Amino acid sequence: MIEVNKLSVKIQDKTLLSGIDFHVDDGNYWVVVGPNGSGKSTLLKTLMGILPIHSGQISLNQRHINQYKQRERAQLMSYVPQNSGRELPFSVEEFLKMSRYSYHSPLSEWSNQDQQAIEEALTITDTQSFRTRLMKTLSGGECQRVMIAAALSQQTPLILLDEPTSYLDPHHQVEIHQLINQLNKTHQMTVIEVSHDINHAAHPDKQVLALRDGQVLWQGNGPDLLDKQRLKQLYQQDFTFVVHPTNQRLFALAETP
Amino acid sequence: MIEVNKLSVKIQDKTLLSGIDFHVDDGNYWVVVGPNGSGKSTLLKTLMGILPIHSGQISLNQRHINQYKQRERAQLMSYVPQNSGRELPFSVEEFLKMSRYSYHSPLSEWSNQDQQAIEEALTITDTQSFRTRLMKTLSGGECQRVMIAAALSQQTPLILLDEPTSYLDPHHQVEIHQLINQLNKTHQMTVIEVSHDINHAAHPDKQVLALRDGQVLWQGNGPDLLDKQRLKQLYQQDFTFVVHPTNQRLFALAETP
Amino acid sequence: MTSSHKLILITLLSFIIAFSAPWIGLSDIANEIVKQQILLDIRLPRVMFAFVAGAGLSLCGMVFQAMFHNPLATPFTLGVASGASFGAACMVFAGLNVTLLGFDIITIGAFIGALVAITFVFFISQLQRGFSSETLLLTGVATSFFFSSLILFIQYLSDMTDSFMIMRWLMGGLSSASYHSLLQLIPIVTISTAIILWLSRELNLLMAGDDIALSRGVSVKQVRYLLFFSTSLCVGGIVALCGPIGFIGMMVPHICRLLIGTDHRWLTPATIMFGGGFLILCDGIARLLIAPAEIPVGIITTLLGGPFFLWLLIKRRQG
């Protein structure tokens, strides 16, 4: 689905990403990990067309990404930004409706399908009760869930999520991840998620892109991330491993000195 | 140090907190947990004087909190808000200097002690390298660390932290928690931290305030939080427990269906 | 009341005003021919002109406020109006009395002035790499100041009569309305309005910020260019024909926001209807209050609209 070749991204002579090579197949679930400032958000923004490509190229379904109109892109991928949405002057429902932008011309009617997309998103993110609330009156975690709901309303085959579970309580963390897994599995939705949770990344169904200083340090299957050496190199942090009691997989715990 | 009695907080007829009773002794480390929208941020904002008390009272060192000038409050407590700081037009150093506000009159000189407070905060949050960068060019995690550094520069006996480790990579999460523990232990700093990490909250040195729907569901010692029943009631979520390999304490893992 | 009900109410009120305005204060005229002439040749075009101008100015104000996330933005913020005024002042000063293609020379001067200002602001904003809203805003303001002081300069150079004429022009007003000028105004305002209505949903998304707008599929840069040029042309056209009428463009969108909310799919038509009806109302009062003399319409818009706005503001806050 996505092919990234020798991508580099700059902002005013500062290189944020360089020589990024990876490709995402239809239905993949990629988790992007890496320390703070390694360029994870930058990568997602570049895929979404928010930051310009400096050199290299990105192709989406075999076509160079710059050949897509922004509207076409928005029908293929949706995006949950890191840390945003708390100052918006809209009600939750209005905001969700805005996600259906790319499916409409100015004259087209609001369809059942549109409404259904929104209702579904509200239900699965547990945000129905905020429907008429103004975005700026929501709590941090409530707002985060609405941002996810907005992206889901866009009903795209690919979704880009930048730390979607930050601010979520344990229950909603599990729920949202469950939800994404399910979308990935049953609807073949391709997912690229930025996360700091390596145990989440280390799932056998996931693939991992580990960035450090704007470059790819490693990429591979999820479970292979749980390597003491690799993690040390990535985060400068030691981990110990336990076996998870229910699924029997390894579970990494950061060591505290 | 802090005594909260029958506190309730309203915004335009909506009750955000009601009947909150708890008290914090000097040197305590309180972790406030609870599902999204339970009023955790509201509590911290009320303590800081950002939201007004509707009824009940808060006293700080046996004095009603409204009798303190804002400046006096700021010498007693500092605050790391949830989700903020990313649009500020200041450089990191300028922003940190602003934290020393309450110690200065308009004519007083910038002292060695001020500079030292800032340097220390920069060092322990690992943000020295951003010193001259504009806040708005930082990544999510970098910005979060600067916000923590700013609160630390304020050098107060009490610190209020609203989900301080969101956006932080595993290494910095450990580091920041390490740091807060240390300040709490060796400098007798009183800490009130909002967190969604129940394993972090369940530490024997910590006390836990569990909020649900704007009310106190439970409060007690950290390790007592790890009770299947209690957690279920708090989050509507099941957990299993493993024994942590290095410190031998219980470790809760959210169950996924 | 839902937004659609409110919109219907505003539209209805606006139409009532529009249809009754021409008939008021005619009963004392005995002569039927005179009555006809006043009704058909003077009042009718004037009422229509007021509607088009009021709707256009309010709409452009609304667009600028949304586009720049700034409640103080007006259709005049980016310097279009002062460019137009400068062009008009030049023509008054030169004292030419020519008609080109049916436009009188002042109108032509004003329109050229508006175009010069638009091009200038656009060019400067290009020099700054990108089209960020804050620098565009400041560039516009500086341009606006610049042209305003050129006008002052021309006013300073001219004799009392010219200086009065320029001042009069700067006050704005609808007394130059005729079928002729109406025909000149309608295409410009209609095209711009159509473009803006077409882009209502994009305006909502621009208010949510560039990142979100892009990820929902809006070609932010193109939309911004399109909005910039169409509103600027619209304002240029209106100002060229009836001078700057300040209050409408700034406050009507705020009034409508207080009435109907921020969703542009409702706000846009409401602003058009309210702006048009409001200017007809004010112009009617301006004409009739101390008839036969006329009060400059700008006085009435403000004296009526200002307190109404404050009342809405207080009511919302207290409610």
Add this chain to the structure above:
Amino acid sequence: MTSSHKLILITLLSFIIAFSAPWIGLSDIANEIVKQQILLDIRLPRVMFAFVAGAGLSLCGMVFQAMFHNPLATPFTLGVASGASFGAACMVFAGLNVTLLGFDIITIGAFIGALVAITFVFFISQLQRGFSSETLLLTGVATSFFFSSLILFIQYLSDMTDSFMIMRWLMGGLSSASYHSLLQLIPIVTISTAIILWLSRELNLLMAGDDIALSRGVSVKQVRYLLFFSTSLCVGGIVALCGPIGFIGMMVPHICRLLIGTDHRWLTPATIMFGGGFLILCDGIARLLIAPAEIPVGIITTLLGGPFFLWLLIKRRQG
């Protein structure tokens, strides 16, 4: 160059302008007594007056922009200037000829007008529960419009000469400067400046948002009241004595921000120095360019300051 170096440079330039301005264009006057009179009785008070007025207006603009997080805010945004202008216009219209406590009646009228506007805005903002910056801003703008149209109305009611006078007053200018008016202006501006300088750090923190300001120890509400009243009084005083001079208050703070950054501990003194020096410079040019006649100083401030601002803006973006 560090901020302190830049500040020293700006101060130096400002002083050079201040000290050389009175001496320029005097050589062609042979008569020593005349020279003395021009120098001591006319130019000296005028230069000092220009400095105080320029510094005061720029400073108030800077405060409003920081306080409202809005680059379009000016010292006139909250309606103080139009209140003052309205007061002045009333006095011109009434044609009274009284001097009270050494102030002439126009000045008194203007000052009372300013006070009325301030009180009104304050009162309305209280009605809205709290003192949020956006509603305060909009209240101010509506008030400003309201008074402006009252002025138009008075202008409309008055005869040609009065209307000409009011128009002239609205352009603003320093020709009424004397030791007398200087003595009236200095205390107001000095006190307000002192208060604002005293609150430089608070201004920085207000820019970071109310939550952060509170948690750092700023009594946000009190500080905002204090700033509101002191800037308003300052603007009221200046406008009462020399009419509204628009460009200075809006653009000088932006120019200084581009020159020295956003930290108010540097920005505040830089704005004072630049604003003062700049107005002296412009007034000098206005006086001398086509001597013996004078150009209104507002024309020069804009024609000089506008391009300079745009140049800075482009340079920063490209650099």
Add this chain to the structure above:
Amino acid sequence: NVQKPLSTTKSYQRIITLSPSLTETVFALGLGARVVAVTDYCDYPPQAQALPSVGSYTNTSLEAITRLQPDLVIMLNGQQQRQQQLQQLGIKTLVLDNSTIADIKETIKTIANLTGKQKQATKLLNNIQDQIDYVRSKVHDIAPVRTLVGIAHYVNSDQLDTVYIAGQHDFYNELLELAGGVNVYTDTTVKVPSVSAEGIIRMNPDAIIDVFPEQKDHQSDMKQVIKQWQTLRSVNAVKQQRIYIIEHDYASIPGPRIFKLLPEMAQLLHPNLDWQKND
């Protein structure tokens, strides 16, 4: 649609004049009975005040004009926009200029020709010419006085603020030269220059004539004005106490009465001549 030339045979019966100077001219030609409306500021002659008004000089109402069904509307050339609209409504218009002495005379002739009042015009113009010739004969071989003519400034303060003075382009300048003076302001770029104290001291006029158009509803007293001028100690006119104030309601209206200013100015500038002879 350009208006056909106005007929000189048809005698216009319903005239509206849109400025005080035109009203005055029309009445001076004996056409008062044919005028159906004027503007707000037309208060001379007193009969004009009784007529209905169609608005102010800058703001005449199209509707009010139409209601009165005039057959001729006379206006100054600053009001062109109105002209076009009136033409579109089929109302005849006449646009005139009154900015110089020659223009004022031409206005009288043009109106007279259209209304068959040539005889009255000749008499009026001769009268004006006599006044001019008389003054010229008195002052023609005397050195002109360097004079500053103030036409507007704010009087209710102790300080002399900005003063608007006569430039080289207006009728005050012409009158001044006919009256044996010369304008101290010689530049030609600015039509109505504004000067402050410094500029006046530089120009150093030998006489100052301060013209005030009307004093009806103002209580500003002229002693105050003199006091203002006296702050300029070093100016010749102040030293020699040659500050003159002219107050007339016609002093700013470029109609037939403006020529009354001429002998007054001449007498002020040349008080030593023998002005007893009656004309």
